[in-house]
Amino acid sequence: MSTDVSVRNSVPRRPTSKAGPALHHGKYTFVVSFLLVPVGIYGLFVVSPYLQAIYISLTDWTGLTGGQTFVGLANYARLLDDEQFLIALRNNGILVVVVPAVTVLLGLFLASMLNVGRRGRSGVEGVRGSAVYRVVYFFPMVLSVAIIGVLFKYVFAPTQAGGILNGLLRAVGLDGWAQPWLGDPDFAFWIVLLVMIWSFVGFYVVLFSAAMQSIPKEIYEAALLDGAGRFMTFRQVTLPLVWDTVQVGWVYLAIQAMDAFALVHIMLGIGGGPSRSGDVLGLALYRSAFNSYRFGYASAIGVVLLLLTLVVAAVFMRVARRERVELS
Amino acid sequence: MTVVSSPPAPAPVAGPEHRPPGVGVGERAVNLLNGTFLLVWALITTLPLLWAIVSAFKSNSEFLAEPFGLPGEPHVENFSRAWTVANIGQYFVNSVVVVAISVPLTMLLGAMAAYVLARYEFPGNRIVYYGFVGGMIFPVFLALVPLFFVVRNLSALPGVGQFLGLNSHVSLALVYVAFSLPFTVFFLTAFFRTQPTSIAEAAIVDGCSHFGLFFRVMLPMAKPGLISIGLFNVLGHWNQYVLPVVLMNEPEKKVLAQGLAALAISQGYRGDWTALFAGLVIALLPVLVVYVLFQRQVQAGLTAGVLK
Known part of the structure; x- marks a missing residue:
C-alpha cells in the first residue's frame, strides 16, 4: 500500500x-x-x-402532511407481496454478485498484463506504454455517473435516435443483431450492469497495479528460473501477494454496486425501464417516497438496503479472510 | 495462517549460463496478445468518450446520418446553444458555487474533528470517532426521506432560514459536507496520528496555543493528506447525483450532473442531440483536464479510499 x-x-x-x-x-x-x-x-x-x-419505516406515514401512526412491521410484510420490490431486490442481488466478480477478474487480468505481462530478455516486466494505459483506464472513474449514464443511453439508443451500437452493427452487416437495447426487458438491466462494470474496471486496474508494483522483482525472476509459466506465476506468485487488496476491493465494489440509482434512473427512466425490469432498490425507494409520498414504505425499503449492505460486507469479510502471505 | 519459524532455506544458486527463458517465438506471440488485450480495453474506454466529443461538433442531421463520420465543419454553435438555451451554463455555475462552499468546509471541519480525535484524549473520543466512521457503511438512500424534511424545515429558522431549505445551494453544500465527513475524518485521523509529537511539544514550549498549534503547525504539515482527500471530495461533490435530485427541484437551481440528466430526457424529445452532446462535453472536459493535470494525486487520493 x-x-x-x-x-x-x-x-x-x-x-x-x-x-x-x-x-x-x-x-x-x-x-x-x-x-x-x-x-x-x-x-x-x-x-x-x-x-x-x-x-x-415502522409507521404508515403517507402524504406530505399526513400523520405518522406506528404500525410495527406492516410495511415490511407488505414488501414481500410487492412484485416490483422483489424485482428490485433480485436485481440488487445480481449486481452485488456479478459486478464485483467480473470487475475483479477483468481488473486482475489487465493489471497483470500491464505490470508483469511481458517476458523479455530482462525477465518479467510491464508492457510498453503502461503509464499511458494507467491514465486512460482511469478516465471513467473521474466522470460523473450522470455523464456516463447519458453517454451510454445514447450508445444503446435506437438508430433513429442516433444509437451508435446499432449503427455499428449495421455497418458491419449484423443488422439482425440490432436491438432496441434499453427498451427490451431482456437486455435493459444487463446493459446497465455492463456499463457499471465499464465504469469500475479502470479503477481496479490502477488499484491492483499499485499492489503488484510493490512485489519484489526477484520473486518473479525466481519463478522464471524455476520454469513457471505465466498462469502458474499468476496463481502462485501474483495473486497471493495482492490478495489483501483484492478482498478490500471486493467489499468496496459490492457496496458500490448496490447503488445503481443514477445509472438506472438516467438510462432506463424513473420507472426502472421496460416492464420495470431494470428496477433497483434505490430507485424503488425514491419512487415510493417522492412520487407516491409513501414515506413509511420507502423507509422500509431503505432499511432492507441497509441490511443487505451489512450482510454483504460481513459475508465478504468472512469469505475473503483466507490465509495471508507474509512478505518477509 | 500459522507461520512456522524455521531457518530460511539457502537460496538456490543459478548456474552462470542460466538465462531467463521466454524470448522465444511462443513467448513473443503471447506478449503480442497481451498488448492487444490492453489496447482493446483502452479503446473500449476511450471510444465512447471520443464519440461524444466528435458528436458535439456535428449538426443534428450529420449526427443521425453519419454516426461514425467526422463533422463537415465544426458546429461550435452547439456549445452556445447548450450553454444558454439548454441551461448548461446555469447548471455549471450552480455546481461551481456548491463545490466552492462544500469542499473547503469539508476540509476545515473534517481536519478539525480528525485532529482532536487523533491527538487529544478525552472521554467519549472513541464514541465520536466510531460515530463518524460508522457513517461510511450506511447507504445514503436510507436517509433520503428524513433528510428531505430536515432540509425543508431549515427554511423556518429565524434569520438564516431564507438562505437554507430546499433549492438552496448552501443547504446542499452543508449536506455534502455532512455526508463527506465520515471518510474525511477517517482518513485525516490516520494522517494526524503520524505527525511527530516532538514538534507539537516544541511549539507548545514556544508558547503556541492549542489553536495556533493546529492552524500554524499541524495543518500545514498535513498538506499531502489534505490534497489527496481534497481531490477526492472535489470529484465526489462535483459528480454527486442522488442528493441534488432529492433536494433541488427548481429548474434553475439544478447542478450540472442533475441538469445534464434532465436535459438528456428533454433534448431526446426535441431532437437536438448535438446540443446535448455539447453539454456533455462541457461537463466532462473540466474533470478530465483536472484529472490529466493531477493524475498522480487523483489516483492516489481515490485509491487511498479503498486501501484505508
Missing part, C-alpha cells in the same frame, strides 16, 4: 496528549470548540435522518 498514511503503524495508535502541563491548559474548551460544528452538522444531516428513517 503506497499511500502516505501507511507509516501510521509506527506511532502509538492511542491519541496522545502527553506534551506537558501547558497542553492541558484549556484542553477541553479546545476539544469542544473543534468538535462542536462538525458533530453538529453530522448529527443534523446524517445521524438524525438515519435514526428517523428506522422509526418512519
Whole structure:
C-alpha cells in the first residue's frame, strides 16, 4: 500500500496528549470548540435522518402532511407481496454478485498484463506504454455517473435516435443483431450492469497495479528460473501477494454496486425501464417516497438496503479472510 | 495462517549460463496478445468518450446520418446553444458555487474533528470517532426521506432560514459536507496520528496555543493528506447525483450532473442531440483536464479510499 498514511503503524495508535502541563491548559474548551460544528452538522444531516428513517419505516406515514401512526412491521410484510420490490431486490442481488466478480477478474487480468505481462530478455516486466494505459483506464472513474449514464443511453439508443451500437452493427452487416437495447426487458438491466462494470474496471486496474508494483522483482525472476509459466506465476506468485487488496476491493465494489440509482434512473427512466425490469432498490425507494409520498414504505425499503449492505460486507469479510502471505 | 519459524532455506544458486527463458517465438506471440488485450480495453474506454466529443461538433442531421463520420465543419454553435438555451451554463455555475462552499468546509471541519480525535484524549473520543466512521457503511438512500424534511424545515429558522431549505445551494453544500465527513475524518485521523509529537511539544514550549498549534503547525504539515482527500471530495461533490435530485427541484437551481440528466430526457424529445452532446462535453472536459493535470494525486487520493 503506497499511500502516505501507511507509516501510521509506527506511532502509538492511542491519541496522545502527553506534551506537558501547558497542553492541558484549556484542553477541553479546545476539544469542544473543534468538535462542536462538525458533530453538529453530522448529527443534523446524517445521524438524525438515519435514526428517523428506522422509526418512519415502522409507521404508515403517507402524504406530505399526513400523520405518522406506528404500525410495527406492516410495511415490511407488505414488501414481500410487492412484485416490483422483489424485482428490485433480485436485481440488487445480481449486481452485488456479478459486478464485483467480473470487475475483479477483468481488473486482475489487465493489471497483470500491464505490470508483469511481458517476458523479455530482462525477465518479467510491464508492457510498453503502461503509464499511458494507467491514465486512460482511469478516465471513467473521474466522470460523473450522470455523464456516463447519458453517454451510454445514447450508445444503446435506437438508430433513429442516433444509437451508435446499432449503427455499428449495421455497418458491419449484423443488422439482425440490432436491438432496441434499453427498451427490451431482456437486455435493459444487463446493459446497465455492463456499463457499471465499464465504469469500475479502470479503477481496479490502477488499484491492483499499485499492489503488484510493490512485489519484489526477484520473486518473479525466481519463478522464471524455476520454469513457471505465466498462469502458474499468476496463481502462485501474483495473486497471493495482492490478495489483501483484492478482498478490500471486493467489499468496496459490492457496496458500490448496490447503488445503481443514477445509472438506472438516467438510462432506463424513473420507472426502472421496460416492464420495470431494470428496477433497483434505490430507485424503488425514491419512487415510493417522492412520487407516491409513501414515506413509511420507502423507509422500509431503505432499511432492507441497509441490511443487505451489512450482510454483504460481513459475508465478504468472512469469505475473503483466507490465509495471508507474509512478505518477509 | 500459522507461520512456522524455521531457518530460511539457502537460496538456490543459478548456474552462470542460466538465462531467463521466454524470448522465444511462443513467448513473443503471447506478449503480442497481451498488448492487444490492453489496447482493446483502452479503446473500449476511450471510444465512447471520443464519440461524444466528435458528436458535439456535428449538426443534428450529420449526427443521425453519419454516426461514425467526422463533422463537415465544426458546429461550435452547439456549445452556445447548450450553454444558454439548454441551461448548461446555469447548471455549471450552480455546481461551481456548491463545490466552492462544500469542499473547503469539508476540509476545515473534517481536519478539525480528525485532529482532536487523533491527538487529544478525552472521554467519549472513541464514541465520536466510531460515530463518524460508522457513517461510511450506511447507504445514503436510507436517509433520503428524513433528510428531505430536515432540509425543508431549515427554511423556518429565524434569520438564516431564507438562505437554507430546499433549492438552496448552501443547504446542499452543508449536506455534502455532512455526508463527506465520515471518510474525511477517517482518513485525516490516520494522517494526524503520524505527525511527530516532538514538534507539537516544541511549539507548545514556544508558547503556541492549542489553536495556533493546529492552524500554524499541524495543518500545514498535513498538506499531502489534505490534497489527496481534497481531490477526492472535489470529484465526489462535483459528480454527486442522488442528493441534488432529492433536494433541488427548481429548474434553475439544478447542478450540472442533475441538469445534464434532465436535459438528456428533454433534448431526446426535441431532437437536438448535438446540443446535448455539447453539454456533455462541457461537463466532462473540466474533470478530465483536472484529472490529466493531477493524475498522480487523483489516483492516489481515490485509491487511498479503498486501501484505508
